[in-house]
Each structure stands twice: as C-alpha cells, then as structure tokens.
Amino acid sequence: MERKRKTIFRILLCNVVFNTVLALLLTAAVNKSALYANLILLQCIGIIVFSVTLPALHLIKFKRLERQPVIVMTAVLASIWLIALFASRLYGKDILSFLRKEYAFAVQIAIFNVIFVSVAAYVIISRNKISTATTLTEQERNKRLDGDRKVAEMSLRLLQAQIEPHFLFNTLSNILRLLDTDPDNGRAMLVDFMGYLRMTLAGSRSLSTTLGQEAEMMGAYLNIFKMRMGERLRYSIEIPDNLKDIAIPSMLLQPLVENAISHGLQPKVTGGEISVRAQKTGEILRIDVCDTGVGFGNSGGGLGTGIGYVREKLNSKSPDGNRGRLTFMENEPCGVRATIELSHDADKSDPRRR
Amino acid sequence: MQIKAILADDEEHLIDYLESLLGEVWPQLAICGRAKNGHEALELIEGRRPHLAFLDVRMPGVCGMEVARRVAKSCWIVFTTAYDHYAVNAFESGALDYLIKPVSRERLEKAVERAKKQLAVSLNPPWYFSEIVERLMGKMEQKHQDFLQWIRVQHGGGVKLISVEEVCYFRAEDKYTVVVTGGEESLISKSIRELSEELDPSKFWRIHRGAIVNVSQIDKVNRSVTGRGSIRLKERRELLVVSRPYLHLFKQM
Numbered sequence: 001m002e003r004k005r006k007t008i009f010r011i012l013l014c015n016v017v018f019n020t021v022l023a024l025l026l027t028a029a030v031n032k033s034a035l036y037a038n039l040i041l042l043q044c045i046g047i048i049v050f051s052v053t054l055p056a057l058h059l060i061k062f063k064r065l066e067r068q069p070v071i072v073m074t075a076v077l078a079s080i081w082l083i084a085l086f087a088s089r090l091y092g093k094d095i096l097s098f099l100r101k102e103y104a105f106a107v108q109i110a111i112f113n114v115i116f117v118s119v120a121a122y123v124i125i126s127r128n129k130i131s132t133a134t135t136l137t138e139q140e141r142n143k144r145l146d147g148d149r150k151v152a153e154m155s156l157r158l159l160q161a162q163i164e165p166h167f168l169f170n171t172l173s174n175i176l177r178l179l180d181t182d183p184d185n186g187r188a189m190l191v192d193f194m195g196y197l198r199m200t201l202a203g204s205r206s207l208s209t210t211l212g213q214e215a216e217m218m219g220a221y222l223n224i225f226k227m228r229m230g231e232r233l234r235y236s237i238e239i240p241d242n243l244k245d246i247a248i249p250s251m252l253l254q255p256l257v258e259n260a261i262s263h264g265l266q267p268k269v270t271g272g273e274i275s276v277r278a279q280k281t282g283e284i285l286r287i288d289v290c291d292t293g294v295g296f297g298n299s300g301g302g303l304g305t306g307i308g309y310v311r312e313k314l315n316s317k318s319p320d321g322n323r324g325r326l327t328f329m330e331n332e333p334c335g336v337r338a339t340i341e342l343s344h345d346a347d348k349s350d351p352r353r354r
Numbered sequence: 355m356q357i358k359a360i361l362a363d364d365e366e367h368l369i370d371y372l373e374s375l376l377g378e379v380w381p382q383l384a385i386c387g388r389a390k391n392g393h394e395a396l397e398l399i400e401g402r403r404p405h406l407a408f409l410d411v412r413m414p415g416v417c418g419m420e421v422a423r424r425v426a427k428s429c430w431i432v433f434t435t436a437y438d439h440y441a442v443n444a445f446e447s448g449a450l451d452y453l454i455k456p457v458s459r460e461r462l463e464k465a466v467e468r469a470k471k472q473l474a475v476s477l478n479p480p481w482y483f484s485e486i487v488e489r490l491m492g493k494m495e496q497k498h499q500d501f502l503q504w505i506r507v508q509h510g511g512g513v514k515l516i517s518v519e520e521v522c523y524f525r526a527e528d529k530y531t532v533v534v535t536g537g538e539e540s541l542i543s544k545s546i547r548e549l550s551e552e553l554d555p556s557k558f559w560r561i562h563r564g565a566i567v568n569v570s571q572i573d574k575v576n577r578s579v580t581g582r583g584s585i586r587l588k589e590r591r592e593l594l595v596v597s598r599p600y601l602h603l604f605k606q607m
Contacts, residue, residue: 169436169454170365170368173455174367180371228365266523307517328514336515
C-alpha cells in the first residue's frame, strides 16, 4: 500500500517536472511574457492527463496498483485541477476559452503528456518490480540459510538428547553388572545398545529412513529399557509388513518413545505399557506412540528438544514429499497418546520405485 | 555393634551390583532392605531404622532428595547418580557423599571409609545434616520452576494436550480464553488473568488487556507514527494489536 502510494507520487512528480520544463521552454521560445499562464496551462493539462492516464493504465496493464489508492488519487487530482482553474481565473485568463481557441496546441501538449506519463509509469513500476524481486530472492536465500543452520543445530541437539548421559551411563552400569552375573543377557543388551547407537548415528546423518528401520531402532531402544526396568515396562511394536518400506523422515519416533518413558513411565512406581503402532488409511500414514504413564501434566517439564525437532521436521516439507503433524492426546485410562500423521505421496517416496 | 544399611534404586541390576560390591568392600555391613522406589525407601527406613542409606537421586514416586530430606535426622546418607551435572556440583560443595554410577570399587572404598569414620563419631547424623539436604534441594530446584507447560482442551470426545510452545497467542473471550496455534483455535475455561500468572513471563508477554503472545512466535513488530504497535506472527495471518501500556516491552526490538 505504502509502496504503491509512493509509486504514484513519483510518477506525478515526474509529470510536474516535465510540464514545468515544457512551460519554461515554451515561454522562452514563443511568448516571452506569459510564463505564469503557460505554467498554469501546462500543469493543468498535465494533471488532467495524469488523472485519466494512470487509472486507464491501471485498467489495461498495471493490475498491481490497487484500486483504492488510484481512486483516491484521482479524486485528489481532480480537486487540484479545480483549484488550478480558479487560480487561473484570478490571473484574469479564462482557461476554458483559451483552450477552446487553442485546442490544437492543447491536444499536442496532452499527447506529449500521455506519452510521458505512460513511459514514466512503465519505467518506475518495472524498476520497482526488479528491486522487489531482488529483495525477495535475497530474503529467500537468507531464509534458506537460516533454515539450514537451524536444522544442523537441531540435529546436533537431538543427537545429544539421544545419547543422553543418564541413559548412557545407566545402560553401561547395567551391562557391567550383567556381564558378571548373567553374561548372555549382558551380551544381548550390549548388542542392542550398539545397534541403537549405530542407527542413531546413521540417522543423524541422513534425512530419511524407512518405517521398518525406525521400528527396529525403537525395538533395540525399548529392549534396553526393558532390561533396566524389568517388570515395570511392557511394550509392543506393531508395524504391518506392507508399511515397512515406507520412507519417513529420520529420527521421528525416538523422541516420542523417550518422552513416554522419561515423562510417563519412569516417574510411575508401578510402571506401565508402551505401544508403537502404525496404520495407513488412504494417503495418510498414522503412527501412534501410547503410554500408560503418569501423563505430561504430572511429571513436570515441557517438551524436550526431541519433540521440538519432530515438530520442526513435520512442519517443513521434507525432500521426499512428506508433510505432517504431531498431536498429543490424553490416553485412556491414563498416560499420553502421541500421534504423527504424514500425508504420504507413495509415488515420490517409495524408495523401490525411485 | 553391627551397622545396618538400606539400598534404594529403581533399577534392579544396579542395586544388585551395589550390593555385591559392598559385600566385598564392607563385609561386616548388614544390608537390611532394598527399595525400588522412594515410597519403599521411606517405609524401610521407618521400619528397619538403618544407620546408613544409599539413595538413587532419580527414583519414581518420591525422589532420592525428598527421601533424604525426610529422614536426614535419623540416618546417614550416600547418594548415587548416573549423571547429573547440577547434582554433582551441588554435592561437591556439601558435606554429603555421592557415588557416580557405574560405581567403581575404589570410589566405593573411599565412601565406605568416610562413612565408617562418621559412624564412629556418632550413629546419628548431626543436627545440621537436614539443613544441608534442604539447601542442596533448593539449589537443584532452581533450574526448573513450575510454569504451565501443557494446556488440556476438549477435542472430539478426547482431551488434547497442547504444549505452550506451540501456542501463537491467547485471546480473551468473556471469561474464557481462546488458545490459538498455527493451525487451530480452541476454547479453554481459564481466564487470561489466570493464564498470565501461570505462564513463564520470559516467554509469554501480555500485549493487550485481552491478549498474551508467545514471544518466540513473533515475526515482526510494527510501530505506527501515532505510537500504536502491531505484531505480525510467524504462523498466523492476523495482526495483533499492542496497547500502549505494553509497548515498552518492544522498545529494544
């Protein structure tokens, strides 16, 4: 709006300058005594032309000029013209009768003006467009750089959250104990731990993975917690075989499962259940992570870094055409249900078809 | 006289591990009970009257710190923790002992030496022991104040949980409040005044009698010549008006 008003004023100013110069030239070349009359006459013609040409141009081509400011400007200019008319009467010259006598001259001036206003409008508006386009591309680039940096920071923090010291050292302590008393289980836990670490590191380096791989990783992760928490944790992972090859953004599930354990089950004396399920209806892939823990409101603390990361990932359109959302609902009778919904374009994202 | 101790940790293998290590390092010690959570630890200490308690800092039910606070007058305490930056810092400045998991034999020997010395002087901890625990708790709690984190809204027969971080702004509507996120609006029965008291004031600013904005969701603040302000949000199209009394918040933006 601001910008359009400025553009119109600029064109008007050009026009006024143009007519002033023209009036000076006329005075110098033709009738040396009538500077004021010439000035008033030419400006009047200029303003009439301007107030007609610009709306006309707007109708024909420059749709970008919004209607309202153009109408306002026309009204303003019309009143200026009326004032000019009175002013000319004060100088003792009836501009209308003059126009009637010298209409051929006035028409020439008017034609000059039409051409000038059109050219000026064209030049000024296209220059504006170019500069807008440049700022837009620059903004776009900055945005992208900003986005890249944010993603990099996020994945670093996510990685830190995934191999969080408590998890790391408690797991290692457990393995240390089991290797003495129950070497088979100790080794199994170590294998799960290595698998989890390997998949975490791989996941932090790539943007997408498959649902099957993600489920496998969660299997290892939950196995570790099962070993540590014993009877206090029961879990199930149900991913239908036909969904295992679906590509999804990497590192989506771990933050949800981690949340369910640390804010849901670990604070609860009796522990509970975690279930990870996936289903596909039409184009929508839906993944649920349910727990029967104490619920978010009761464990203190807000969303971890991981959840912020998941939301960020779902909000931004990923390279494989996924876009989705994350919602939290209260679970019955207790705990939390976290749901990821991805609208899934199978053609673009099925790795086997690529 | 035989010294009695209890062990508390929610992870069974870790309790086993500590018990077996203690058996090697301090064979005369009688382990008179094992607790899997804070409640059990409190019951055990109440019922068996041990001289010494090994408490995990993070436990379900009642956390180790809270257990310590309640029993500090009657028994000596050694904390165990896997990794807790704040906790370890706090312990180092205090008179309490702590063990970092996985517990090494050498470190446990030191802790046992120290406990033996203390118990030789007195079987009950000195009167100021509970004060130390109290101060320690104060130090550790500073890092998380309890601001409102989740908002519960009715949603299609269930209860939806909206994280305050997702919220763009809150708008008063009579006695109720509309919670506006990037994608939707929901009505909650809390008033905007109650909300402004419960939200973290560094992240949520009152900008109007009837509006609170999430600072991280602000895209741009415009100030007109007349001194009125308006806020453009990252994920919403509408503009929010900043009324004059709250304009000073945006002075430096």
